[in-house]
Amino acid sequence: xxxxxxxxxxxxxxxxxxxxxxxxxxxxxxxxxxxxxxxxxxxxxxxxxxxxxxxxxxxxxxxxxxxxxxxxxxxxxxxxxxxxxxxxxxxxxxxxxxxxxxxxxxxxxxxxxxxxxxxxxxxxxxxx
Amino acid sequence: xxxxxxxxxxxxxxxxxxxxxxxxxxxxxxxxxxxxxxxxxxxxxxxxxxxxxxxxxxxxxxxxxxxxxxxxxxxxxxxxxxxxxxxxxxxxxxxxxxxxxxxxxxxxxxxxxxxxxxxxxxxxxx
Numbered sequence: 001x002x003x004x005x006x007x008x009x010x011x012x013x014x015x016x017x018x019x020x021x022x023x024x025x026x027x028x029x030x031x032x033x034x035x036x037x038x039x040x041x042x043x044x045x046x047x048x049x050x051x052x053x054x055x056x057x058x059x060x061x062x063x064x065x066x067x068x069x070x071x072x073x074x075x076x077x078x079x080x081x082x083x084x085x086x087x088x089x090x091x092x093x094x095x096x097x098x099x100x101x102x103x104x105x106x107x108x109x110x111x112x113x114x115x116x117x118x119x120x121x122x123x124x125x126x127x128x
Numbered sequence: 129x130x131x132x133x134x135x136x137x138x139x140x141x142x143x144x145x146x147x148x149x150x151x152x153x154x155x156x157x158x159x160x161x162x163x164x165x166x167x168x169x170x171x172x173x174x175x176x177x178x179x180x181x182x183x184x185x186x187x188x189x190x191x192x193x194x195x196x197x198x199x200x201x202x203x204x205x206x207x208x209x210x211x212x213x214x215x216x217x218x219x220x221x222x223x224x225x226x227x228x229x230x231x232x233x234x235x236x237x238x239x240x241x242x243x244x245x246x247x248x249x250x251x252x253x254x
Binding site for chain 2: 027059
């Protein structure tokens, strides 16, 4: 006989640990990426070349910088959720699963922050 | 590192492969490959932020002829995941669940992704 209520026992476990928010954020970032992904694809085709000068001028423009930051944020979040699902589905060993999930979380946060910092540095820096 | 050994019910091997299964697996595989591609994107942006020298340091890799292959590959992953993602969003609102519609939307995804990959590769990569 446990003193813990059935609800309290499942909260924080499996599907009770915020599945609805996971589902919702995956869709929200997906819808954002329809716009941001197409924007990124079109912008990349419009760049005359990929020299330092050209790419710097592109990221330096406030409009592209803001769109790029939104793109990187949406990609980072969407990828974080997607990789998490794949790891949870296919990694059977609990220890490995936790290790992969932790590594993935740290890598996603680290790379997303680093990419945003890079964009801001170019955007606020002196024009090349 | 083995989990608990449990008996398994017949799985993929007992079904005839059809487009829904292909796209379902490809959605996950392309998603994972795009996550790897996002690392390349971060490296590219960081190299840019580092200045002309650090940009020149990664340029030989990004501009190498052989690197066009992964770039075109990521382009295909992007458009397939994109188009199939829109298909998923349609299902989320309950649209297009009839077997014929599912098959038709599946082939549409493959055709759109192929054409978009060809166009983007022609304009931005090759």
